[in-house]
Amino acid sequence: GDSVTQTEGLVTVTEGLPVKLNCTYQTTYLTIAFFWYVQYLNEAPQVLLRSSTDNKRTEHQGFHATLHKSSSSFHLQKSSAQLSDSALYYCALSGSNNYAQGLTFGLGTRVSVFP
Amino acid sequence: DTTVKQNPRYKLARVGKPVNLICSQTMNHDTMYWYQKKPNQAPKLLLFYYDKILNREADTFEKFQSSRPNNSFCSLYIGSAGLEYSAMYLCASSRGGGGSYEQYFGPGTRLTVL
Numbered sequence: 001g002d003s004v005t006q007t008e009g010l011v012t013v014t015e016g017l018p019v020k021l022n023c024t025y026q027t028t029y030l031t032i033a034f035f036w037y038v039q040y041l042n043e044a045p046q047v048l049l050r051s052s053t054d055n056k057r058t059e060h061q062g063f064h065a066t067l068h069k070s071s072s073s074f075h076l077q078k079s080s081a082q083l084s085d086s087a088l089y090y091c092a093l094s095g096s097n098n099y100a101q102g103l104t105f106g107l108g109t110r111v112s113v114f115p
Numbered sequence: 116d117t118t119v120k121q122n123p124r125y126k127l128a129r130v131g132k133p134v135n136l137i138c139s140q141t142m143n144h145d146t147m148y149w150y151q152k153k154p155n156q157a158p159k160l161l162l163f164y165y166d167k168i169l170n171r172e173a174d175t176f177e178k179f180q181s182s183r184p185n186n187s188f189c190s191l192y193i194g195s196a197g198l199e200y201s202a203m204y205l206c207a208s209s210r211g212g213g214g215s216y217e218q219y220f221g222p223g224t225r226l227t228v229l
Contacts, residue, residue, distance in 0.1 A: 004157070029214075033214055033215035035217070035218075037220075042222070043222060044119065044205075044219075044220040044221050044222045044223070045205070045220045046219075046220065047217045047218075050215075050217060052215055090157075090158070094214035094215065095214045101163075101214045102148050102150070102160030102163055102172075103150075103158075103160065103218060104157075104160075105150075105157040105158045105159075106157055107155070107156070107157050108157070
């Protein structure tokens with residue numbers, strides 16, 4: 001089956017410094033869609049980034065990620081972490097064919113930004 | 116409005132008793148999903164409705180039922196709760212039937228089975 005691996009359970013970073021969250025995957029889908037979801041405390045998960053194009057950088061709210069099918073990765077990065085970025089981040093994939101299907105999630109990475 | 120609502124937010128159930136969780140969305144989305152999230156585990160897809168068609172994951176096929184009486188509402192039903200059902204249950208919806216559509220999540224219902 002499909003799997004998504006997020007190697008860090010917790011990432012702590014000082015405000016203003018860069019942060020990188022790792023995400024790798026295994027899938028049998030021929031075409032795939034990737035998502036980064038962010039979940040703030042006591043809120044619902046919400047989409048942060050989405051991509052299905054190989055080697056194309058996707059950006060939103062200062063975060064960016066590039067899908068690299070050659071290395072099966074979709075790492076999330078930000079050049080300058082803010083206190084408001086403290087949250088739980090999920091990497092997830094889905095097949096991007098025309099059939100409805102659910103997401104396969106990673107375990108999640110909790111980011112704590114300190115002043 | 117991109118809100119997905121879930122009721123109740125917290126549910127306490129007794130072992131052997133039924134549990135019914137409710138999800139609603141007003142975005143006229145075609146697809147509604149249910150995920151289960153346990154501590155130290157990734158959210159896991161349980162089932163989804165695409166329009167009126169129910170799709171259940173093979174490994175949870177017999178554990179969960181669902182109904183979708185109209186486009187806006189979807190329920191998750193446990194006929195006889197066991198301790199292993201204690202978890203956070205997340206509902207989501209998406210426009211269209213393809214996997215590339217963004218899923219909008221509700222805040223979840225935390226179920227505790229005693």
